[in-house]
């Protein structure tokens with residue numbers, strides 16, 4: 001392999017691809033990042049960063065900047081829509097387990113901008129307008145074909161990381177199954193600058209709210225509250241996103257005389273899926289390309305960033321001469337926690353807040369209440385919900 005091709009090709013400039021590129025660059029591993037779009041995408045998607053992800057991101061010295069433009073969330077809640085708080089989880093109980101015993105609420109596109117700036121400072125090879133369509137490999141190298149405005153181009157590398165999101169072209173090109181299911185309802189989000197905390201004075205910045213008819217999530221980002229509710233999958237999309245429909249959703253949260261100012265709106269199907277394998281020869285899947293889950297628990301991007309750091313450490317060893325069977329360990333570690341922890345917990349959160357059977361509903365809310373009231377049980381619960389337990393579990397996997 002020529003020196004020029006002794007590099008890692010990263011596909012996708014979402015939070016996971018950018019993290020992988022920077023972590024590799026800082027470890028001295030040559031890499032090129034290919035992104036389909038002409039510039040970074042600024043979608044309002046992930047916004048919750050969990051403690052162990054912040055611990056990892058400390059390597060880039062970005063966390064103080066994220067806190068400066070974001071919010072520290074020291075607590076989060078399960079609530080009942082009728083009766084109010086059920087369980088408030090105080091992350092300061094994790095002070096001995098992390099350098100960041102809180103969540104940071106900061107939109108993922110803001111982190112992406114920081115990472116892009118760091119990559120440019122490092123002189124990294126970032127190529128926008130490169131939509132990858134095909135990946136081939138042999139014993140020596142991986143070759144990626146990308147569409148550009150000037151036509152198709154081919155790039156060769158020693159390995160490739162597919163961080164090209166849920167519809168990953170790389171995953172499809174490899175023919176990898178993405179097993180799981182799609183929720184029957186759609187998820188509808190309306191963001192507003194209305195200060196819900198002035199009326200619902202006991203809410204936290206992150207609230208999962210149970211209701212047999214319309215569960216919801218109330219999530220604060222620096223300038224807005226995001227309200228997430230389920231919506232019928234067969235309803236007319238334009239109707240669901242209309243002012244009238246969204247005003248009704250928001251008025252059901254807090255009734256007020258004036259209409260709400262709606263800053264953003266989105267509607268999307270939600271899946272729980274994990275790729276059959278995360279390693280395919282010289283290609284590894286990371287982030288949403290490898291696993292997707294519902295947003296109740298804020299684990300998708302966090303898990304993807306954790307994948308990226310895990311891979312950077314493995315590639316550092318491989319480029320220093322270690323056997324690349326280390327990538328099988330990446331598969332075992334990260335796929336196991338995606339299945340056992342992330343899929344399981346996010347689905348459980350959805351079940352708890354959407355439960356309709358009064359007895360099951362009461363029993364699971366009572367259980368949460370008891371857990372939050374007992375310091376030891378609360379700490380153990382938060383180790384899992386903050387993804388610290390899954391990081392520790394992955395580290396134990398040989």
Ligand SMILES: Cc1cc2nc3c(=O)[nH]c(=O)nc-3n(C[C@H](O)[C@H](O)[C@H](O)COP(=O)(O)OP(=O)(O)OC[C@H]3O[C@@H](n4cnc5c(N)ncnc54)[C@H](O)[C@@H]3O)c2cc1C
Nearest residue numbers: 012014015016036046047048132165287288298300301302
């Ligand atoms: C409403 C919502 C709220 C969420 N909240 C949270 C949260 O609070 N916490 C959390 O952890 N997660 C959250 N998530 C999930 C989170 O947004 C995703 O897990 C995260 O974006 C995954 O990052 P990624 O880099 O793997 O993929 P993406 O962010 O999807 O990035 C993939 C990139 O690859 C590019 N690409 C795609 N195809 C190609 C191709 N063929 N060639 C080149 N480039 C390509 C895309 O354009 C994109 O830029 C939320 C998601 C949604 C929708």
